[in-house]
Amino acid sequence: MTDFLPRPFVSDAEIIHLGEGLLACSLTREEWTHEAHLAACLYLLTERQDVDIDAEIAGIISRFNESLGGVNDDAGGYHDTITRVYVAGVRLFLRTHASGGLAGRVNALLESRIGRRDWPLDFYSRELLFSARARRGFVPPDRAPLPEPC
Incomplete structure (x- = not known):
């Protein structure tokens, strides 16, 4: 995967x-x-805290994609496995970065391994991660176990 430098928030x-x-x-x-x-x-x-991320994130992102004219199907739009892996990763990150300003914590997240665009590939083969099955619903990793609290 091509390396991308994260764009920090001010x-x-x-x-x-x-x-x-x-x-x-x-x-x-x-x-x-x-x-x-x-x-x-x-x-x-x-x-x-009024938003139940685990129950609502699929609907939130799917609705947003559709508001831009996008389609959530087997080839594009909402991707359940990638989303849930990153939600778990952000929770893991927050275990050691529970306080501080939003921008500072987000920037630290973006600089961490969890914040990288290719982080899910630490756990998934490219074939499984980018499959229609993984897009439609969460699938367990095939390369390495996800870190807790995934």
């Missing part, structure tokens, strides 16, 4: 905008980057 307001914008389906396609996915996830997990 303010907590940027993180709030992404988290609330995801919920309200008000973000632009250009705003919905890898960094934005992780920022919104950290925001929802730490600041929006």
Whole structure:
């Protein structure tokens, strides 16, 4: 996978905008980057306890994708396994980064191994991770066990 340097956030307001914008389906396609996915996830997990991430994340992201004209099917849109692996990764990250500003924690997450675009490939073969089955629902890893608390 090509290495990408993470784009850091300057303010907590940027993180709030992404988290609330995801919920309200008000973000632009250009705003919905890898960094934005992780920022919104950290925001929802730490600041929006009224949102049950495990029960609602598939609907939240699918609805957002559709608001941009996207389709959630076997070839594109919402990807359940990747989403759930990153949700678990952000929870794992928060075990050691429970306090501090949103931007600081998100930037630290993006600089960590968990924040990398290819982190799920530590646990999954490319074939399984990018399969229609993994997109439609969570599948267990085939290369290495996911770290707790996955």
